[in-house]
Amino acid sequence: MDKIAIRGGKRLNGTIRVGGAKNAALPLMCASLLTDDVLTLSNLPRLADITTLAKLLVQHGVALDMNGDESFKGEGCHGLTVSLNAANIENTTAPYDLVRKMRASILVLGPLLARFGNARVSLPGGCAIGTRPVDLHLKGLQQLGAEIELDQGYVVASAPNGLHGAEVVFPFVSVGATENLLMAAALAKGTTRLVNAAREPEVVDLAECLVAMGAKIDGIGSDTLTIEGVERLHGAKHAVVADRIETASLMMAAAATRGEVTLLGARRDHLGSAIEALEAAGMAFEDVEGGVHSRCDNLIGADVMTEPYPGFPTDLQAQIMALLATADGASMITESIFENRFMHVPELMRMGANINLHGRSAMVRGVDQMHGAPVMATDLRASMSLVIAGLAAEGETLVQRVYHLDRGYERLEAKLSACGADIERISE
Ligand SMILES: CC(=O)N[C@H]1[C@@H](OP(=O)(O)OP(=O)(O)OC[C@H]2O[C@@H](n3ccc(=O)[nH]c3=O)[C@H](O)[C@@H]2O)O[C@H](CO)[C@@H](O)[C@@H]1O
Numbered sequence: 001m002d003k004i005a006i007r008g009g010k011r012l013n014g015t016i017r018v019g020g021a022k023n024a025a026l027p028l029m030c031a032s033l034l035t036d037d038v039l040t041l042s043n044l045p046r047l048a049d050i051t052t053l054a055k056l057l058v059q060h061g062v063a064l065d066m067n068g069d070e071s072f073k074g075e076g077c078h079g080l081t082v083s084l085n086a087a088n089i090e091n092t093t094a095p096y097d098l099v100r101k102m103r104a105s106i107l108v109l110g111p112l113l114a115r116f117g118n119a120r121v122s123l124p125g126g127c128a129i130g131t132r133p134v135d136l137h138l139k140g141l142q143q144l145g146a147e148i149e150l151d152q153g154y155v156v157a158s159a160p161n162g163l164h165g166a167e168v169v170f171p172f173v174s175v176g177a178t179e180n181l182l183m184a185a186a187l188a189k190g191t192t193r194l195v196n197a198a199r200e201p202e203v204v205d206l207a208e209c210l211v212a213m214g215a216k217i218d219g220i221g222s223d224t225l226t227i228e229g230v231e232r233l234h235g236a237k238h239a240v241v242a243d244r245i246e247t248a249s250l251m252m253a254a255a256a257t258r259g260e261v262t263l264l265g266a267r268r269d270h271l272g273s274a275i276e277a278l279e280a281a282g283m284a285f286e287d288v289e290g291g292v293h294s295r296c297d298n299l300i301g302a303d304v305m306t307e308p309y310p311g312f313p314t315d316l317q318a319q320i321m322a323l324l325a326t327a328d329g330a331s332m333i334t335e336s337i338f339e340n341r342f343m344h345v346p347e348l349m350r351m352g353a354n355i356n357l358h359g360r361s362a363m364v365r366g367v368d369q370m371h372g373a374p375v376m377a378t379d380l381r382a383s384m385s386l387v388i389a390g391l392a393a394e395g396e397t398l399v400q401r402v403y404h405l406d407r408g409y410e411r412l413e414a415k416l417s418a419c420g421a422d423i424e425r426i427s428e
């Protein structure tokens, strides 16, 4: 198993190109199931999650060309260009072995059901950050006319006469349920209204791709989406939006060393209120040609609460905790989305951070210096928080279970070394 070794204390300064967003790329790949035509996606990040989803789609019968249409890249895009063709779907079962590796696999359910009238998808199960049920996905699909049973850990869904439009009011915001319902409603008969829908840039990216495929969607970017179902969607070409979570993670990595970084391809307007939280912590941002420049001379304590977009993203909570661990003063960090997303706290404490947990809030009292230590990554964003802490710490940090990091950060060591970090991957 690979490890990452970091010798901290080097001030970062450089330029990094941000990749396409994992959390946009995954639903976009699932959208290929909605048509018998070719969907070409560019700016896909080279990540373990993309490979896992590609395997799932291939076992359904999707023909996948990893060197798809190189002539289509999209402006400023540098990732993979992949063509997906779901003309010959052989089976509508998503097996446990693949689904358990990645929760986003549940996003094949809506498209398969809408296009083929049946699907059998393994329940993803719990994971390190929380139980993560899929009840909103299932209830929403039932409102669109699906019959759903649970059988031996599988969701068995059918809609022999097709799905129909309905009003679905989500009791709270769910990114995945919004995406599943959006895709299903695109091929349902009649009008669907999704109320209290997620507004994350990745949901907007999916909606824009669906429109390019012929879907009729109003209210994109708002919390109410109105979808007029169509009989058939066609192929399209779409460039995956830049990864806002990678963007802010790298900004924080530089800030932890009181350094600076220019992030090419980054979208400041997609950071929502995270920008204000980072500014409150002493960071400064400037739009520059082709991206955003971020610098930090002095870090100060700041209070943060995670919320759906445009609130502060839960996917940045672990990283900001590592950052604020060496700020002047105290910070209160509250996690309101996932019930168990503080697994990084004991690891950060092993590096000298001063953190007190009270239920869903963590009181972080800034220390002058953290110290390197062997630490264990428990989930994707927790891994990044340990890397950020390692860059700030004195001495060597050895991050173990790097496969979590590889789910969502492409060539992280290379990107950070290019800015002066002393970081290397140790493959065993
Ligand atoms: C692949 C992807 O895009 N993953 C992101 C997506 O996950 P995901 O789509 O799984 O997250 P949701 O927005 O659905 O989850 C929000 C909250 O709702 C709960 N919930 C969700 C669905 C449901 O049917 N029932 C239910 O109770 C979840 O347990 C969680 O507490 O959004 C999360 C919240 O921004 C991010 O942290 C993940 O990185």
Ligand SMILES: C=C(OP(=O)(O)O)C(=O)O
Pocket (backbone or CB within 6 Å): 023, 102, 103, 104, 315, 380, 381, 408
């Ligand atoms: C939690 C995340 O991803 P997933 O929903 O795929 O587990 C994440 O990207 O931080």
